[in-house]
Amino acid sequence: MAQSEILQTDVLILGCGIAGGVHALELAEAGIDLTVVTRSPRAEESATLYAQGGIAYKARDDLPELLLNDILRAGAGLCHRPAVEILVREGPPLVRSILMEKIGVPFDRTTDDDFSLVREGGHSLNRILHAADTTGQLIETLLIERLRSFPNVRILTSTTAIDLLTPAHHSRNRLSVYEPLSCSGAYLLDQNSGRVIRCLARATVLATGGLGQIYLRTTNPAWARGDGLAMAYRAGARVINCEFVQFHPTAFYKENVSSFLISEAVRGAGARLVHEDGTTFMDQHEPEWKELAPRDVVARAIYREMLQRNVSNVYLDLRHQLSAEEIRTQFPWIHQQCLKHGIDITHDRIPVVPAAHYFCGGVWADEWGRTTLDHLYAIGEVSCTGVHGANRLASTSLLEGLVWGHRSAQHIRTTLHSRPIPHPNQIPPWEETGSEMPDPTLISQDMSVIKNIMWNYVGLVRSAQRLQRAIRELRHLEVEIERFYRQARLTDGLIGLRNAIRSALIVTIAAWENKQSIGCHFRES
Numbered sequence: 001m002a003q004s005e006i007l008q009t010d011v012l013i014l015g016c017g018i019a020g021g022v023h024a025l026e027l028a029e030a031g032i033d034l035t036v037v038t039r040s041p042r043a044e045e046s047a048t049l050y051a052q053g054g055i056a057y058k059a060r061d062d063l064p065e066l067l068l069n070d071i072l073r074a075g076a077g078l079c080h081r082p083a084v085e086i087l088v089r090e091g092p093p094l095v096r097s098i099l100m101e102k103i104g105v106p107f108d109r110t111t112d113d114d115f116s117l118v119r120e121g122g123h124s125l126n127r128i129l130h131a132a133d134t135t136g137q138l139i140e141t142l143l144i145e146r147l148r149s150f151p152n153v154r155i156l157t158s159t160t161a162i163d164l165l166t167p168a169h170h171s172r173n174r175l176s177v178y179e180p181l182s183c184s185g186a187y188l189l190d191q192n193s194g195r196v197i198r199c200l201a202r203a204t205v206l207a208t209g210g211l212g213q214i215y216l217r218t219t220n221p222a223w224a225r226g227d228g229l230a231m232a233y234r235a236g237a238r239v240i241n242c243e244f245v246q247f248h249p250t251a252f253y254k255e256n257v258s259s260f261l262i263s264e265a266v267r268g269a270g271a272r273l274v275h276e277d278g279t280t281f282m283d284q285h286e287p288e289w290k291e292l293a294p295r296d297v298v299a300r301a302i303y304r305e306m307l308q309r310n311v312s313n314v315y316l317d318l319r320h321q322l323s324a325e326e327i328r329t330q331f332p333w334i335h336q337q338c339l340k341h342g343i344d345i346t347h348d349r350i351p352v353v354p355a356a357h358y359f360c361g362g363v364w365a366d367e368w369g370r371t372t373l374d375h376l377y378a379i380g381e382v383s384c385t386g387v388h389g390a391n392r393l394a395s396t397s398l399l400e401g402l403v404w405g406h407r408s409a410q411h412i413r414t415t416l417h418s419r420p421i422p423h424p425n426q427i428p429p430w431e432e433t434g435s436e437m438p439d440p441t442l443i444s445q446d447m448s449v450i451k452n453i454m455w456n457y458v459g460l461v462r463s464a465q466r467l468q469r470a471i472r473e474l475r476h477l478e479v480e481i482e483r484f485y486r487q488a489r490l491t492d493g494l495i496g497l498r499n500a501i502r503s504a505l506i507v508t509i510a511a512w513e514n515k516q517s518i519g520c521h522f523r524e525s
Contacts, residue, residue: 009035012201017046019380020207021143022405028150051136052263055398059125064088074393076519080386103142120394162187182374184422196430200422210381215356216455219261226503228382241361242510248357249298253313270321296520299354315349360388369408390519438488
């Protein structure tokens, strides 16, 4: 049986990508006691670490209204305009004050010492700041480095959130069920010792990222299983827009090799999408924008071309746009990763396929990151502020994480003093119901089933028949997984499996209920 212990903190932050990291930095500077949790052995491990392309900033002749219009266009009319207005108004100044001045991100510059700004799909101007093709890696590394310098910041690695603590569900006082839903922290699993920690907090922040790993092909890191979405759903938080899973058009493809992102900046630098014989095709699908059309348009074009030609992939050809030295300088990470698999992008075309990339829906959050549960915030990809609508514009995810990481921290700073400290006696210790270690092979097999169902039935192109079958099969599998969960001892893999099946059902049911094709939700019937 896992032992239980109590940890009390002012603010509990689950996840430490750009959203969680910025939020923690702002509160750390205010002297607030923080606990930052990540299931990875390394604090830096996050979706931010793998973000290649860059972050939306501002072109030389740019205006907030121009970026706003690009976001609204990409979002297919479903963006929440007040949220987009916050993003375009506050985003660029925060890029400068936090990323450039506070943590010192060395964004690329031209020979004239201006910022080197590039254009990506859906943008009308060159406004993307970058640091070669490792922008996110630099941001994340510098953020964690700064956080480690604060004595009031506790970073727990190899620690998995099991479930949110909600008095309505967990309090020993059963009259709490009549009170408004609220959050008092989370049960946490120490992966190394097997101990379960009751972490009690005045405020809890979900910054857990996305859910790409519920799909067979994804650009997301291994931990992106929908943990935050599933936990919030079980706690009673409102979730919205969950049918909108954006597929990135270009993930590296090689049989039996894990996908990784080939940044949109490669197409921004002039790379063309071609077939094996060199034939281009985007001008037939989107004559005006071609390779720089919004992601959902490009991804579906590739999907259709693959079906028509019965091929497993298409190619990105950058060879005639940049010299070999320019390619190595602008895309060093992509160049090195492709070399590991026998592809030299200075003279070879890059094999690519679409892959699940970004979750545009999530836990409903307002302009301050507040959810429908008192004292629970959601920021970054796990949240849905409405900024992305039905399809995210390139390089706005880091910007949203930055803005809402900052705004949620400001809200907590001004309200924390009025929040009660949860009493340990009111929340019981974790009771483990299983005694045997779960078989990793069973977990792996169930995850494989989820990935294949989602890829084949709830992928780029959906239909009523496919969605009906997906719901039936996923519901049956969830019953089996819940039984498995109750009978076995807790492990990170078992917790992730339970969250993955619930997240898959949330996405699939949302896709079934929305009969209208819009943005990255495309239905044939």
